[in-house]
Amino acid sequence: MSAERELDQLVESLLSDPQHYGHPLREALARLQQQNLDQLSRLERIARISDGYQSLAREQNLSLSERYHRQLRQLEKVARISDRYQDMLRDLNLALKEASLRDALTGLPNRRMLMERLRDEEQRSQCGAQPFVLAMVDVDHFKQINDTWGHDVGDQVLSQIAAVLQGAVRGYDLCGRWGGEEFLLLLPETSLNIAVPVIERLRGRLRDLDLCVAGERLSISASFGVAEQHPGEGYSQTLNRADSALLEAKHSGRDRCVIAPLQA
Numbered sequence: 001m002s003a004e005r006e007l008d009q010l011v012e013s014l015l016s017d018p019q020h021y022g023h024p025l026r027e028a029l030a031r032l033q034q035q036n037l038d039q040l041s042r043l044e045r046i047a048r049i050s051d052g053y054q055s056l057a058r059e060q061n062l063s064l065s066e067r068y069h070r071q072l073r074q075l076e077k078v079a080r081i082s083d084r085y086q087d088m089l090r091d092l093n094l095a096l097k098e099a100s101l102r103d104a105l106t107g108l109p110n111r112r113m114l115m116e117r118l119r120d121e122e123q124r125s126q127c128g129a130q131p132f133v134l135a136m137v138d139v140d141h142f143k144q145i146n147d148t149w150g151h152d153v154g155d156q157v158l159s160q161i162a163a164v165l166q167g168a169v170r171g172y173d174l175c176g177r178w179g180g181e182e183f184l185l186l187l188p189e190t191s192l193n194i195a196v197p198v199i200e201r202l203r204g205r206l207r208d209l210d211l212c213v214a215g216e217r218l219s220i221s222a223s224f225g226v227a228e229q230h231p232g233e234g235y236s237q238t239l240n241r242a243d244s245a246l247l248e249a250k251h252s253g254r255d256r257c258v259i260a261p262l263q264a
């Protein structure tokens with residue numbers, strides 16, 4: 001510890017010691033200490049003012065072009081930071097949009113994305129494109145799987161069904177989760193005679209799906225309602241017809257594919 005610091009501490013302890021209260025030299029010592037502190041703070045103020053003048057003088061000595069280049073460098077730095085933020089925001093927006101269009105459990109397109117594609121397909125067909133085929137798929141007696149094995153196993157089964165459906169359709173077809181244990185297949189520019197064999201094959205693959213829970217084999221099946229868009233028909237009417245066909249598939253024994261008649 002420096003000698004000055006030691007002296008300061010000694011003076012402070014003498015002044016704060018109640019033993020010395022009333023001592024004739026105590027007040028003189030206190031006044032001396034205060035004077036010392038006042039002088040110190042005056043010196044510090046002067047040093048600060050002097051520092052300020054020196055940096056102002058340095059600044060004024062810089063040429064106009066040096067100052068211009070310095071400002072330019074700062075601006076470039078700000079622009080780089082802003083570019084980085086914009087890139088991050090764009091990536092975040094893309095990720096959010098992607099997430100808002102996907103089903104969290106299966107990773108398949110969700111109902112919102114299916115609706116967007118259905119609208120697109122409706123517009124394309126109005127511009128002369130070939131009609132599309134829709135297939136509503138509903139897992140049979142799915143409640144029993146949940147009730148017997150629990151919701152987590154039910155979730156795993158849904159994910160595996162989704163993988164089978166997704167793996168079986170062509171690149172430009174769309175397979176999404178419509179909700180719960182229902183899926184929707186959209187086969188653009190396809191007629192029934194092409195779509196039906198594809199869908200029947202899919203139904204077979206679901207039946208053959210090798211699901212194993214706690215050492216036991218679990219088999220599933222699904223019912224399909226299929227509708228081909230007829231000329232001038234809006235997608236919601238095609239959907240309704242596919243839905244009615246699905247209902248008929250359920251009522252007539254499940255594990256089958258029913259094709260909707262042209263008029264619902």
Ligand SMILES: Nc1nc2c(ncn2[C@@H]2O[C@H](COP(=O)(O)OP(=O)(O)OP(=O)(O)O)[C@@H](O)[C@H]2O)c(=O)[nH]1
Nearest residue numbers: 138139140141142143144146151154155180181250
């Ligand atoms: N594990 C799980 N179950 C779900 C999910 N969404 C819906 N379900 C269940 O799916 C079941 C659907 O049951 P139902 O509508 O009665 O139909 P089902 O038992 O498949 O019978 P049918 O369709 O008539 O053959 C309900 O028990 C729902 O709780 C999900 O994300 N995960």
